[in-house]
Amino acid sequence: MKTTTRREDFLQASLQLIHEKGFKATTMRAIAERMDFDVSNSYNYITSKQDILELFLFRISQEFHHAMDNILASSYAADEKLKQVISAHVQVSAQKPYEVALMVNEWRNLKEPKYSEYVELRSQYERKMSKLLRAGIKEKVFKQVDIKVATAVILSSIRWLYDAFAKSKNTMNPVELERQIVALIFGGVMR
Amino acid sequence: MKTTTRREDFLQASLQLIHEKGFKATTMRAIAERMDFDVSNSYNYITSKQDILELFLFRISQEFHHAMDNILASSYAADEKLKQVISAHVQVSAQKPYEVALMVNEWRNLKEPKYSEYVELRSQYERKMSKLLRAGIKEKVFKQVDIKVATAVILSSIRWLYDAFAKSKNTMNPVELERQIVALIFGGVMR
DNA sequence: ATCAAATATAAACAAATGTTCATGTATAAT
């Protein structure tokens, strides 16, 4: 079977390099060099450098949205939903740390109109999280916290995950990690 | 009195622009244009573009370290210390949101040896937070959480603050914000 | 009024960068 590997290899090399150096600092020549061919050949696989970024960013964003949508549409209680959202973040961060890294660090490098599109997706995701929290408060499973603050705190508190997995893919146990994080977000640090 | 305003104006314009566009995307010409003078004149105030970044980054980093050190050296209990660390983050983020933004987003653009220096400062800060948490667990005021995870979660959960203040300098009330965040980190979301 | 420091301009530079074009070679299906 032909897995059209060449293009995928190129994209993986790009992803790796962008993660290492940042999007702006990653030159087309550097990617080509890592693939052991000339710069110009890169344009047989993509039509512009921006393409690479857009490709990864919108794909991984969609993945998060899908997970979130399925969880919200379930009949679980709000606390179980929140647990599952956290679980999804841990799992995606574990399986695709470099893509998540782009989501955290490189989305600013998108150009219009993709930039605005992406910012909107990001806002939508935040709104979905807010919705979950609001429901949980109404269900009386969550405290009466400020929704905006809680949304920011919770989403922000899991944004470092990709870094832990990017550094050590094997040593980390996603299941135990999830347990720890859920414990903290649910119950805080105080005894 | 002479407030040597010219250089400071230049640096403020730089900071503003870097916050807007990112360090790499901010050109010396763009800064000069905002100051209404020629590019070359910029080099009467700095010796290189890197200088600008280093200047802001190490200055603000020191500010956080100072605050943390004073808190750790106090005789407060661990939970009160943690509260004060959070308070310091809120205040610095409120007063210098653009500098904090650089700390979050642009430190990767430092070049060696400053890059390694900065990464070390960052690690030190994390270690100080871990120390605080470890003490709190021993004092039995904190739960027996995983120190590494708790450090990452807590520090990460307050990294968005600068953004809230950069967007709306006046509408945000730092005191109330601090209260909300402390409540979440101390007690979690569950009722 | 003089003189030094601060502030500004104009021109030029070397290097880096994304991208294109014309062309060539390997591969696999017909």
Next chain:
DNA sequence: ATTATACATGAACATTTGTTTATATTTGAT
């Protein structure tokens, strides 16, 4: 064997970018 498709090369391009150099003007203290 022919042909279409995938994969590759080399040269060249127009811009952009950080920085330097030489020189001028403004400003404030003496």
